[in-house]
Amino acid sequence: MADNGATYDPENIFAKILKGEIPCHKIYEDEDTFAFLDIMPRTDGHALVITKEPARDLFAISPGALAKVMAVVQTLAPKIKEASARRVLIQQFNGAAAGQTVFHLHVHIVPRKAGVPMRPEAAKMADPEELKATAEKIKAVLEG
Numbered sequence: 001m002a003d004n005g006a007t008y009d010p011e012n013i014f015a016k017i018l019k020g021e022i023p024c025h026k027i028y029e030d031e032d033t034f035a036f037l038d039i040m041p042r043t044d045g046h047a048l049v050i051t052k053e054p055a056r057d058l059f060a061i062s063p064g065a066l067a068k069v070m071a072v073v074q075t076l077a078p079k080i081k082e083a084s085a086r087r088v089l090i091q092q093f094n095g096a097a098a099g100q101t102v103f104h105l106h107v108h109i110v111p112r113k114a115g116v117p118m119r120p121e122a123a124k125m126a127d128p129e130e131l132k133a134t135a136e137k138i139k140a141v142l143e144g
């Protein structure tokens with residue numbers, strides 16, 4: 001979708017994931033937020049936390065909804081055991097010029113390990129079976 005910098009497209013990919021129209025490997029959901037694995041992970045366990053508010057970016061989301069997204073990021077990130085301890089990169093892009101490709105506010109949780117480089121951006125779709133196994137592992141930790 002073209003980045004016109006303003007409007008929210010209710011048919012964007014993440015809106016469709018929220019509506020259940022596109023499958024994903026969900027790891028967490030509450031009233032205000034939803035989290036799932038990135039389909040082209042930069043590292044194993046790369047997850048996205050999204051708001052349920054129809055907000056395209058940091059400037060469109062309400063402060064309350066943003067606070068809820070960040071609280072989930074804070075809770076979820078150290079539980080993704082692909083991360084060694086708390087070595088986690090948190091990324092959030094606003095606008096195409098800043099690297100945003102899906103215009104529904106989301107925060108990346110990218111587990112990092114010393115000496116293990118990130119894969120290039122949008123380079124390769126993950127094996128769905130591997131994503132499924134990773135999601136199950138994360139959910140087990142969250143539920144445990």
Ligand code: 5GP
Pocket residue numbers: 013022024025036037038039040041092093099100101102103122
């Ligand atoms: P950004 O907009 O912050 O650059 O990144 C969007 C992210 O969404 C990318 O990391 C990309 O791999 C991921 N992504 C794009 N389409 C899908 C999809 O259909 N399912 C999932 N799970 N992730 C997606």
